Amino acid sequence: APPYLRPPSEWPVSDSLEAWRLRPRAPDWATGFSGWRPGELGALERLDRFLGAAAGDYAAARDFPGKAGTSRLSPHLAFGEIGPRQVARSVVLAEALGELSTAQAEAFLRELGWREFNVQLLFHHPRMGHENLNVAFDAFPWRDDPPALAAWREGRTGYPLVDAGMRELWTTGWMHNRVRMVVASFLVKHLMLDWRLGEAWFWDTLVDADPANNAANWQWVAGSGADAPPFFRIFNPTAQGERFDPDGAYVRRWVPEVAALPASLAHQPWRAAKPPPDYPPPLVDHAEARGRALQAYAALKA
Secondary structure (H helix, E strand, O other): OEEEEEEEOOOOOOOOOHHOOOOOOOOOOHHHOOOOOOOOHHHHHHHHHHHHHHHHHHHOOOOOOOOOOOOOHHHHHHHOOHHHHHHHHHHHHHHHOOOOHHHHHHHHHHHHHHHHHHHHHHHOOOOHOOOOOOOOHOOOOOOOHHHHHHHHHOOOOHHHHHHHHHHHHHHOOOOOOOHHHHHHHHHHHHHOOOOHHHHHHHHHOOOOOOOOHHHHHHHHHHHOOOOOOOOOOOOOHHHHHHHHHHOOOOHHHOOHHHHHOOOOOOOOOHHOOHHHHHOOOOOOOOHHHHHHHHHHHHHHHH
16 A cells, blocks of 8 residues: 555535535434444444454354344445455454454354355346245235234334334344344244335335345245245244343343333233233234245145
């Protein structure tokens, strides 16, 4: 790199950034986004913070939404404020210096690799953003249910883990990866609503919305994408909550209606002797919704 860049002799007339009035003011709905520092410096700080702390337990902690176990580099990667090669090189260097175990480094690099795999998918299949990669799903009997879609968007499904994720998304512009899979599975398989409705909502609300990863991951959950899991893999939101948020810390933070319940009931408040009066009952029964989805998938295969 050159030691010095010669500036122009005369700078062009330009607006100040503040003059563009980009920040919302009435109301300022972006207060929950304050944890992000846009730009290259913010990206490098985030990477340093991750390598200095969370990366040491990444393989295990990354699945628990109540822990700060992920890198949170996704917005910076989506906007090109840091590149995947930069991130990979830093991880490999930390491993070489003994600052990061091989197991933790490999676990993180796998996730980074999946992200780049999705970029390659979109490059070779530009229609992926709005069409099923598996064209058999073009005949899937998606339901039309605006009230159910609204309840999902607003975090009012009656399943605390789903609702916590959707409220975290609305408030902060981000959602934990494990929870993203659960809320996506709930929309597509419990409610049987088209994955494109969820993809569009994520595109409007995520600070890390990315044309390749957003579409590819939604199709991965729906079963219509490349290397997708079988459609009959349907996440049980209650079991997922009990497994990955066992003490209920995550749902209590984002769904205060269940905050007073013990951990054993935090993910199934409808079983409490006195269910929270201001929290809705489950929008659908898990077993019935699962059966309905499997029946529709069997008909599609036939």
